[in-house]
Amino acid sequence: MKKPVNTFLRLVLHSNLIIAFAAVLLCLASEVQAGILLRFQSFHILVFAAALSEYSLHRLLKYYSLVRDGRKKRYSWLFSNQPLAWLFFFIPLTTFAVSFFFVDTPVKWIIMGTGAMALMYSMPVKGVVGFLSLRRIPFVKTFWVALVWSLVTVIVPLTGNSGGIPAGKISWIFIERLLLIFPLAMLFDIRDTDSDRKDGIRTIPVVFGEKMTRMVVVIFVFVFIFIYPVTAGDFVLHSHFLPAILWSLPVLWFIYRKPDSENPLYYSLLLDGSLILYGFYVIAGGFIFNHFNNFS
Template identity: 30%
Template sequence: MPSAHSSSSASDPQRGPSGLQGGLDAVLYSSTWLALAALGLTWATFLFWQVHIPWRLGTMIFTATLFLYNLDSVLPYKHSQPVALSGRKSWMRAHRRSLFFLAMVALAVAGGLFLWDGWQHLIGFIGHLAVISLLYSLPIVKVKGRWWALRDFPLLKVFLIAYVWAAVTVWIPALYLHRPLLDPVVLVLFARRLLFILALAFVFDIRDFSKDKLIGTRTFPGVFGVRATKLVALAALVGAALLVPVGMPAQHQAVYLLPLLLAGGVIWFADESRSDYYFALLADGVMVVQFLVVWVAGMFLT
């Protein structure tokens, strides 16, 4: 999902990171970890309906996520912004060519699978998600002498992130399984996922608080304060917990609360001065935990 301080966990750029840390940085900052999270959430939706995820669809979701987030990370205007470089940003700047190459390969794979599986009849639905994702970071309108992307409109970016992630990880599996999007179970799953992602998106607004303030992007922390933003995020998690699909076994309901509780802890202790790893590894990692919980529940509690 798309730091302001240099007090990150990255090692001294003159010495370079250790092998283990270098590998971790590559997985996290190339958006591979995030793409795995997108795959995991999509897989979790299939598991809810007790269906195996088709490998081509899973690969398409994974590579499409890789493409979009790496394209975002190499946009020229983002590297000219007057902000202090965190370890994450420094790594991305040092590997811009590799990230661009990875994005292009991912696009080719995702596009090929899109055509192979015959998703063309849903080009309108999938296309609107692609447009939102691309225009999220690409400048589209000039406001007061500065080009704005969708993310620059006041208070908008967290809702865009939550909507696209929920649509991709819930609605696309539903369409694949020929389930109506307005089916009550699908709507509950979509709303639960949207609130879950929305809560986590607020964490990244907190991470980017100083950067967004410096470049003039009005986000929830900048307008209402960090503490109020955390309370709104926690309220979103409570809303997600209350949205229980009809027929879900009680033992599943209890286990499914674990990712929400972990997300609550990540939100409560979030601060822009924290390590890049806090956000890239833990905040995104909660989504991976969501998949693992659903998988374990399906294996042992059915």
């Protein structure tokens, strides 16, 4: 019994399913924060398929850019499960292609733009197409990830639900999402420090070191928690403050428990998983808030 469970868990952790579900939950969270009544729509399928296919492609490109010994050492699961890894790319890619025709035109343009941004990020730094990789530009890697995620999980769902959402509210949700993703992206940069240094990619931890980066991450976590209450004078307990505090707990624990960060699987389990938790907290908070409002 234990072996099948471990096999399933490794499949989930290595297949990018966690990050794809996180993208959809963050889209739903944006809708709750904007005051939109939740209902499942075609762009949710599009976002899930896009995230799963893009992250699978990114991993495959990094895998095949290594020599055989390097592939087995760095990507042992992928080395032993290449056909399955390709399935996790082609099936969502096909789903993406089909669902693309069922979304509104503005959403299509945003998805095409962010898709191009993600593809330029995923390009190998070395080789014939290396000049196209945005990761060659110093410090761009971390900001680029946060920007793409914010565009996909905020602008896409709010555009797909167009109808009287104040521009100020959209801006606040977008800024909040940037502050949510950016510290997590820095922690992933810490994981990639050795490989980034070898590839000549100048990220925050490569230039300033791991200790300084961890301090910056902690600062951004607290900025994320308190920026809306401080600037707007409203804690918005159900859709921001409490979800932000609950999200910060596994992230701060991850930073404090440094030995855990040596295992790459903890990144998917704790950091990617924290995005799922945040999305769930916002959705649950919105449901409870509306439920009590109906009785008041």
